[in-house]
Amino acid sequence: MNTVYPIIPLIEQRAAAAHVSHRADAATSEALGYPGEPVENWQALAIARLGELVAGNRALRVFMDTCTRCGACTDKCHYYLGTRDPNNMPVARQELLRSVWRRYHTWSGRWLPWLVGARELTREMLDDWYRYFHQCSECRRCAVFCPKGIDTSELSMAGREILATVGLGQRYTQTIVEKAGRIGNNLGLKPAALRDVLENLEEDILDETGVAVRLPLDEPNREILVVTPSADFFAEPHVDGLIGYAKMLHAAGVSWTFSSHASEAANFGLFNGNLDQERELAARLVEAVYVLGVSRLVIGECGHAWRVAGERLPSLIGDLSILIKGRAEHLCELSVELLDSGRITLDPARNAGVVATYHDSCNIARGAMMGERADGAFELPRRLLRAAVPTLVEMADGTTRRETFCCGGGGGLLSDELMPLRVQGAEPRARALRRVVERDAVTHLVAICAICKTQFGSVLPAHDLERVRVTSLHALVGDALVLDAPAVPMPGPDGIEPADTATEPAR
Amino acid sequence: MSERADPLEAPLAGQLIGPLFTLVLCWSLGALLWRLWRWARTPQPVPIPLTPAPRTRTGVLGRLAAELFAFRSLFRATRITWLASIAMHYGLLGIALVHARFLMSVLPAWMVPVLQISGWATLATLAGIVVLAARRLLIDRMRWISVPSDHLHLLLLAAIVLSGTALKRLWPTDLHATGLFLRGALSLDWQPLPAQAGLWLHLGLVTLLLAVFPISKLVHGLGILFAPTWNTRAR
Numbered sequence: 001m002n003t004v005y006p007i008i009p010l011i012e013q014r015a016a017a018a019h020v021s022h023r024a025d026a027a028t029s030e031a032l033g034y035p036g037e038p039v040e041n042w043q044a045l046a047i048a049r050l051g052e053l054v055a056g057n058r059a060l061r062v063f064m065d066t067c068t069r070c071g072a073c074t075d076k077c078h079y080y081l082g083t084r085d086p087n088n089m090p091v092a093r094q095e096l097l098r099s100v101w102r103r104y105h106t107w108s109g110r111w112l113p114w115l116v117g118a119r120e121l122t123r124e125m126l127d128d129w130y131r132y133f134h135q136c137s138e139c140r141r142c143a144v145f146c147p148k149g150i151d152t153s154e155l156s157m158a159g160r161e162i163l164a165t166v167g168l169g170q171r172y173t174q175t176i177v178e179k180a181g182r183i184g185n186n187l188g189l190k191p192a193a194l195r196d197v198l199e200n201l202e203e204d205i206l207d208e209t210g211v212a213v214r215l216p217l218d219e220p221n222r223e224i225l226v227v228t229p230s231a232d233f234f235a236e237p238h239v240d241g242l243i244g245y246a247k248m249l250h251a252a253g254v255s256w257t258f259s260s261h262a263s264e265a266a267n268f269g270l271f272n273g274n275l276d277q278e279r280e281l282a283a284r285l286v287e288a289v290y291v292l293g294v295s296r297l298v299i300g301e302c303g304h305a306w307r308v309a310g311e312r313l314p315s316l317i318g319d320l321s322i323l324i325k326g327r328a329e330h331l332c333e334l335s336v337e338l339l340d341s342g343r344i345t346l347d348p349a350r351n352a353g354v355v356a357t358y359h360d361s362c363n364i365a366r367g368a369m370m371g372e373r374a375d376g377a378f379e380l381p382r383r384l385l386r387a388a389v390p391t392l393v394e395m396a397d398g399t400t401r402r403e404t405f406c407c408g409g410g411g412g413l414l415s416d417e418l419m420p421l422r423v424q425g426a427e428p429r430a431r432a433l434r435r436v437v438e439r440d441a442v443t444h445l446v447a448i449c450a451i452c453k454t455q456f457g458s459v460l461p462a463h464d465l466e467r468v469r470v471t472s473l474h475a476l477v478g479d480a481l482v483l484d485a486p487a488v489p490m491p492g493p494d495g496i497e498p499a500d501t502a503t504e505p506a507r
Numbered sequence: 508m509s510e511r512a513d514p515l516e517a518p519l520a521g522q523l524i525g526p527l528f529t530l531v532l533c534w535s536l537g538a539l540l541w542r543l544w545r546w547a548r549t550p551q552p553v554p555i556p557l558t559p560a561p562r563t564r565t566g567v568l569g570r571l572a573a574e575l576f577a578f579r580s581l582f583r584a585t586r587i588t589w590l591a592s593i594a595m596h597y598g599l600l601g602i603a604l605v606h607a608r609f610l611m612s613v614l615p616a617w618m619v620p621v622l623q624i625s626g627w628a629t630l631a632t633l634a635g636i637v638v639l640a641a642r643r644l645l646i647d648r649m650r651w652i653s654v655p656s657d658h659l660h661l662l663l664l665a666a667i668v669l670s671g672t673a674l675k676r677l678w679p680t681d682l683h684a685t686g687l688f689l690r691g692a693l694s695l696d697w698q699p700l701p702a703q704a705g706l707w708l709h710l711g712l713v714t715l716l717l718a719v720f721p722i723s724k725l726v727h728g729l730g731i732l733f734a735p736t737w738n739t740r741a742r
Binding site for chain 1: 516542549555557559584722730
């Protein structure tokens with residue numbers, strides 16, 4: 001049920017047709033093994049690639065056959081609700097691909113196209129593929145409501161892979177995949193630069209807290225490798241989350257390190273439906289585990305990184321028995337473990353005045369399991385938050401947890417030229433947020449995904465919500481943390497952090 | 508009329524309808540098996556469970572059962588469509604059970620109460636079809652996504668149910684001979700179909716439904732069992 005849209009907006013044909021993301025440049029596409037320019041025989045090539053993808057992927061195969069166009073999904077996509085373009089209804093987005101599939105790969109579509117709604121792959125259709133498969137954030141909200149279990153993101157991913165095959169790759173995602181494959185992170189940050197960034201952050205933390213918190217890089221013989229999205233090293237508000245992780249791990253006395261080889265948790269290979277790219281990027285995580293000799297792999301605040309590492313890593317790479325739990329762990333699992341065992345103490349009074357609400361990031365809510373309980377992805381972050389802030393309120397039912405609305409910027413759509421689409425796609429989340437801002441005076445919107453944080457920071461002003469602070473969960477955890485003063489008190493710019501030696505858990 | 512007639516004495520159409528019906532049944536079953544085999548044989552390179560997902564095999568079976576029998580996700584999505592779908596599908600199930608009567612030469616005692624649901628099942632099916640068809644015609648989003656075959660499938664089902672109801676309540680029908688015909692078609696011992704227009708219409712429509720079933724969206728009921736979003740366990 002959708003409580004923030006009591007009336008579903010009427011369709012407005014081609015309302016979002018103007019939102020077209022930029023095409024990848026030739027050099028980038030070629031570096032990824034795709035044609036640099038649109039190819040001559042695009043039609044035959046695209047039809048053949050579609051056939052290959054369907055033959056190699058049961059999800060696609062089944063989803064081609066089972067949709068009844070029942071319409072259960074039509075009002076579930078944030079891009080439809082925000083743009084009203086009927087091609088952004090999940091079923092219509094799927095039909096872009098499926099109607100072409102029927103036309104060329106089924107008997108009824110070949111002989112009776114008018115009867116079964118089979119459509120030719122024309123240049124206009126190809127352009128609509130490019131347009132609307134890049135207006136899907138692959139958030140899987142529609143799949144929660146589909147009575148056939150159809151996951152539109154699988155079709156969007158396949159559509160993007162076909163487009164890349166005929167020389168129509170998207171610039172934002174391809175640039176990032178290429179950079180991450182070559183340098184190791186999406187920002188193109190080389191090891192020396194990363195080391196500088198981390199050292200500067202150590203100084204900042206020391207200045208602020210008077211505590212010498214380390215941000216170790218490539219240090220051997222550590223227990224835990226932490227891999228976080230590279231946005232955490234630079235971007236606001238992400239970096240406050242990184243500082244939060246570091247302070248927490250320091251306070252708990254955890255032995256950990258970052259890796260310069262695996263300096264990126266995000267994996268844009270997932271977004272474009274190219275398993276080889278996804279595998280190549282994911283392999284860096286496991287390589288770093290072996291090289292550094294850690295026994296635990298912990299993924300920081302990033303949505304789809306967790307989907308890849310938490311759910312897909314064994315299928316992509318293989319056995320993970322080198323890890324003590326035989327799997328990657330989410331940072332929130334580790335944090336809850338530290339909180340429950342009393343190794344860290346959180347004092348919500350240190351976040352006095354904060355009224356927080358939690359945005360379930362799509363890939364965490366619907367993409368992978370967190371911890372050992374089925375509802376861990378919903379409950380673990382909230383437990384941390386309840387321990388860290390005085391007040392936590394929930395947005396309307398039907399807009400959180402499994403049914404959470406996407407931020408509007410996921411799935412490779414976080415590029416500047418798509419800003420109007422991103423603003424419209426954020427409308428459902430903004431509506432739900434506005435209600436709790438008005439009702440409960442919410443001050444902070446908390447997320448555990450780098451894309452969500454960047455997106456909300458950019459689009460909330462357009463929804464008159466610029467006063468809500470977009471925050472990393474672990475920034476609030478770090479602020480609430482009872483951090484021991486150094487053995488020899490040293491004066492900082494703001495005086496000395498009071499020594500707090502409480503050892504009881506905060507809960 | 509009710510005694511076993513020699514098929515050779517019936518007119519040509521009457522001789523052909525039995526084997527044709529058997530042939531369509533074989534096609535339907537064969538095409539369905541082929542489709543199941545193709546779904547099962549296609550690899551799924553990475554798990555894509557829609558979380559929160561069950562972690563045990565039993566849990567997966569429970570999830571599939573809830574979707575297959577209670578249409579759980581549809582319930583989450585829209586209550587009116589859910590109600591209409593439940594009415595139509597369970598109505599059809601009831602009608603199918605009632606028709607099992609034709610497969611038996613002697614009426615077993617347990618069949619007697621089953622036959623009682625006939626009217627209600629018909630009513631539920633028709634009500635469901637009307638609501639589902641009205642949605643497709645009245646809601647702008649539904650009009651946009653519907654293709655001709657979507658409407659025609661509903662029309663076909665409605666025509667089958669209505670002609671069947673007419674056979675039961677309006678047009679005198681030789682049910683015994685109809686039973687002989689159906690049992691004959693299944694046992695390759697073909698019997699003539701009584702020469703009654705209504706019966707031929709009803710059976711013709713059912714034959715059409717059987718023929719298109721495996722090559723249309725009507726296979727969704729079996730297809731959902733193969734949806735990797737539901738039938739894979741969480742890590």
